[in-house]
Amino acid sequence: MQLCKATKLNYCMDTNTVEDIHNQARECIHSLQRQLSDLQLETEGLKSRLEYAEERLISSQAEKNDLVTKCNEEMSEPVSYTHLRAHETSLHLVCRLLLEKKKN
Numbered sequence: 001m002q003l004c005k006a007t008k009l010n011y012c013m014d015t016n017t018v019e020d021i022h023n024q025a026r027e028c029i030h031s032l033q034r035q036l037s038d039l040q041l042e043t044e045g046l047k048s049r050l051e052y053a054e055e056r057l058i059s060s061q062a063e064k065n066d067l068v069t070k071c072n073e074e075m076s077e078p079v080s081y082t083h084l085r086a087h088e089t090s091l092h093l094v095c096r097l098l099l100e101k102k103k104n
Helices: 002-075 081-086 090-103
Strands: none
């Protein structure tokens, strides 16, 4: 009879151990699922930020190309010395006078 009680006790301990292990595994799986969900949300956020950055880069490159084209078009037209002097700022004037003085 004691053997049966001991066997039942071992069986209960084994059952609790298996049940505890099962619960721990279930908790671990739920924790991993939450972490995976968080990582997926973070990844989606990073993807949208990357897409936005790529769009801005493409837009910036297009604007740069437009400016370069415009500058090239404007620079290809000759301008008179009078025209240049008309747009001369005080800083340009000082620099020009200093350069002329240095030549003499």
